[in-house]
Amino acid sequence: MNNPPDISQDPSEHEEYAHNVQKHVRGYLTVGALLLAFTAITVALSYVDFGTRKANIAIAMLVATLKAGLVAAIFMHLAAEKRLIYRVLIFTGFFVLGLFWLTFLAWYNPIVR
Amino acid sequence: MDASASLETHPPSPDSGATGGQDRHQHQGEHEHHELGWWRRYIFSTDHKVIGIQYGFTGLFFLLFGFSLMMLMRWQLAYPGQALPVIGKFLPHIFGAGTMPDGKMTPDFYNSLGAMHGTIMVFLGIVPLAFAAFGNFVVPLQIGAPDMAFPKVNMASYWAVFVGGTVMLTSFFVPGGAAKSGWTSYVPLAAIADSGPGHNPVFNGQTLWLIGFIFLITSSLLGAINFIATIIQLRAKGLTWMRLPFFVWAQFVTAFLLLLAFPPLEAGIIMQLMDRVAATSFFMPAGLVVNGAAMHISGGGSPLLWQHLFWFLAHPEVYVLILPGMGIVAEILANNSRKPLWGYKSLVFSVLTIGFLSFVVWAHHMWLTGMGSTVSAFFQTTTLIISIPSVIILSAFFISLWGGSIRFNVPMLFATAFLPMFGIGGLTGIPLAFNSADLYLHDTYYVIAHFHYIVAPGTIFALFAGIYYWFPKATGRTMNEFWGKVHFWPSLVCMNVIFLPMFLQGMLGMHRRWYDGGQGWTLSGDHVWGLSGFQWNTPISWAAWIMGLAQIPFIINFFWSIKHGKKVNDNPWEATTLEWTAPSPPPHGNFITAPVAYRGPYEYSLPGRERDFTMQNEPVEPAERTRRKAVEQPVLV
């Protein structure tokens, strides 16, 4: 799904433009419904026993990531964004992973364990 | 600049007849620099130059204040237990009777001074001055922009640092005194200091330190966002990435470091604040015993988690402190050797590499926590790798001097002094990078000497260089050369007398946090160059106080020159970058017409030209095109 283009200065093109945005609106509503559905699924799945708690956590996080992905891609227009923003986010993603790794290091303390 | 942009900002109002009064009001808003009152122009200004100068004064004030704290500590180190003459009489009246009874410093007050010296110097001195002040004043000018991208955010970031600084200062006057658990605020020490029954839950040193810090972090984050957006969005036409002055690159990377490294510390600070105020135990382990008594805490936390979060910021912070300094030095070296900066591309890639690697070296501050050999080996490797780009930068600076016709004016003196000083600081860091050597040197004066060589005669000299260098741009006048030299030479000598012996003290095993300067410790009786470790404290302290005196010519020169300095033209140093095409001092909006860059930032001594400098906004002449190859690749001869 692409972003609606910037509005044209030309009034004659405005009609078509509005139509374009209108199409997106339907998309936004669909995504909103999907997110609500996924929320219900998350809650329901948490009462299903997948054997271990780890499995439950993994599944819940998977659904959450999916939801977050939808919000980021559609609502935040990341599905079609400029390269600069991708670069910033890739950088951030790298460092945030480093941060999670950090806590793992702090927890996996070989001398104590 | 951009016709469509200005068109879109101010389209003719459709109902201008009905709201005529309102229109006039808006009109005033657009030309605010003409009609704004004194308060909006000089105090709550949104002009990047005013904010830069505000930051500058704030930073200089805190540098002086932090240095004064250290001068007090040096008395206790050189003459432990003796009453401080004269000043010691009235200090208890300022800081409270419990701090220096009869002029003798108490251990708690000594700890407060140490913790606050570190905090103030790093977060309220150098960051506001090196990053925010120079960045604010110089970067928009150097990239040919009218202002920062978000002027109001810019103002907010200054006032956040102002509030943060005020909170930090206030903490000296609350019962129990300022934070006293080191600038690193390691838990559990920091969590139990001045807490519990009998202490005010909020108005105590450590809690105020945390609250002040939240403001400082907010300020840095807003500043970083603003800088990055400005550099990306507001570069003048023709000013491509590879035509940016090195200083802009350094600020760009610095801003990214602040942007991504500060928030995890903010998370840590919020958690420590919760530990202190809401009695959680994010960082307090279960079963903690203090003074032989078990603590009543919910437990489950980890002190190591704090250290990780703290150093995740604080190692990139080291580069936040040094990179702007390197940028300033680069500008001044190129300008005063009248030669292009050697290896511009390798400098840029080095600074980017440093920025990236600085996020994966933090745990080398934590060798003694017993993280395990695998983790240590990883961080040891990355730490050694990060020394490579640093060495590239330093080498490129040295080579830039080669064969230049050097002008030793005051900025250049400070900039050239930066090189060996930073070199000493950097090279002495290598033993610390090795786990095995650091086990011995950790927390000794060796470490103090190492990082002070980088930030004190390193960064601070670069900052002085920058002040002398850009002073004419800010005021239209130069600072006095003679008094500048009177400032420089004693400072250089004193810096080395202060920090060089500290390497020796550290190798003798003197611990950095000793309250009595090592007097009561037998091994400090070992002699190096005729003095024992403890005895070395005396010359160091005297050098520190003399260096304090040596700053007086600077302070007087600085204020005197604002009004009475020699008037100069817009480009007194005959420099090439865009800020020198603007009037001095630049008006609101900076440039009369939007500048366009046609060439790289350091086109000094181009062959076949009348002048030995060619400014970035001078178009490339047809005859020049055939010769350019040779200029773009200067050879080391």
Added chain:
Amino acid sequence: MEIPYTISTRPDTGLWNAKVGIWLFLASEVMLFGGLFSAYIFLRLDAPPGMWPHGLLNVPVGTMNTAILILSSVTVVLAWAELKMRRYRRYWWYMLATILCGVIFLTVKLVYEWPQKFEHFGAYIKPQALEKYEQYLGNKHAAEKGLPPRLEITGHLHNREALTNPNIKEYEVALDPVNADPTNPAMDRPHFLYVPPTDKIGKIDKEDVERATMFLPTHSAYFASYFTITGLHGLHVLGGVLVFIYMWLPVSKKVYQRNPEHLANRVEVCGLFWHFVDLIWIFVFPLFYLL
């Protein structure tokens, strides 16, 4: 000179200033919440068996709040789309809906969820006394089922003064269902609907208690991280609501009349922030309420 690219895009990046700014801000927010979540992971991994409570939060209310935030994300993106189509009136209504969603979210949190927690009581039993309270804890049953041990007795504290008065020797607790009937297999897993404390009163000797508090941040690492993260998230919601109110007030109409694209850009930037707040909640909800 005026500051360029405040509304139009810069050709080489294709972006206007504020959009670059907000994404940089969001990058720093990712690191901020990343720091908090990594601390959460750490504390949770580090918790001894039985020390990470489950089922203490009200799941239906949490689900409702999640739905409300998602709804507000939809309305804010629709508000922006209406501005793009130059329909201010509809924009105004969608914005109002967004603001109301935010206010409801905060109200539920501050008026219902948090105070309910502050009124709940829990006492961690010393390891050597666990046996004595087997009738409330049902640890033999838990061990048979392979469940983590139960170390805490929770419920409504009848003699609240026991928390401060050292002369009162025991806590009188109206037990939560799990402690009232610990061997009932229905109690092995948390309930979806909130079940209030039963009428059954349990008496707990203060001597046998390791730690007894209301459900405050100091209760456990779990509640510490719950209150810290949801508190900080709540502050973000509050900030978003305040900005949206500003964009909804008549001031925005003037911006719109001067240049509709300007207001659309502002709404887009604030919308990005709002979606991010929603995105954080998408992770907060399962981590604290469900798992």
